[in-house]
Amino acid sequence: MMAFVAALQMNVAEAFIRQKKQYTPLLFFKVPAGTMAECDEMEKIIKSLEKETGVKVERLDIMRNRAAKSLYEKLVEGNLRSPFPLLYHRESLQRVYGLEDKDLVRSWAKGRLLPVENSKEKKVTVFGGEDDAMDDVEDVDMDELEMELDEELSPMQRRGKEAMKRRMEEGRKKK
Numbered sequence: 001m002m003a004f005v006a007a008l009q010m011n012v013a014e015a016f017i018r019q020k021k022q023y024t025p026l027l028f029f030k031v032p033a034g035t036m037a038e039c040d041e042m043e044k045i046i047k048s049l050e051k052e053t054g055v056k057v058e059r060l061d062i063m064r065n066r067a068a069k070s071l072y073e074k075l076v077e078g079n080l081r082s083p084f085p086l087l088y089h090r091e092s093l094q095r096v097y098g099l100e101d102k103d104l105v106r107s108w109a110k111g112r113l114l115p116v117e118n119s120k121e122k123k124v125t126v127f128g129g130e131d132d133a134m135d136d137v138e139d140v141d142m143d144e145l146e147m148e149l150d151e152e153l154s155p156m157q158r159r160g161k162e163a164m165k166r167r168m169e170e171g172r173k174k175k
Contacts, residue, residue: 025090026057026109029072032064038099039085045102046087055109057087 028046030039046057060068075088075095087096092111096104108114150158 024056024058027088028059029086042085
């Protein structure tokens with residue numbers, strides 16, 4: 001009888017160890033419960049979303065898992081926004097930073113295109129019309145802007161840009 005129980009325990013342990021994680025494109029980078037209120041709120045939103053839609057979101061705790069922390073640091077590299085908590089979609093490469101509403105998280109989970117900025121304000125551009133509508137817009141010095149952009153180019157990119165300018169000027173001269 002003892003041998004049977006021991007064999008049964010071994011089979012259960014082996015099944016647990018061999019159990020493969022099911023692939024999901026959805027990642028949720030979080031911290032342990034109670035550490036950060038935003039993560040706890042986002043966890044509630046994700047749990048309800050999983051129940052409603054049947055999607056599975058993989059949770060990665062960056063305080064307990066070194067690999068998760070390393071991946072998180074790669075994903076937020078160079079980002080100036082508040083990067084926590086983070087939802088990342090592997091297939092659409094879209095990210096949701098911080099605590100967001102359920103509708104945005106649902107769109108993220110479905111892989112839909114998210115707005116560039118998560119602001120509630122809508123920018124309105126007016127073409128033509130009143131002259132005083134454009135008074136508050138700053139004048140942009142195009143030469144200064146081009147110089148700033150050129151500073152970011154590699155030497156090879158700079159040479160390519162100069163070659164393109166020469167070809168365009170030669171094309172204008174032929175006409």
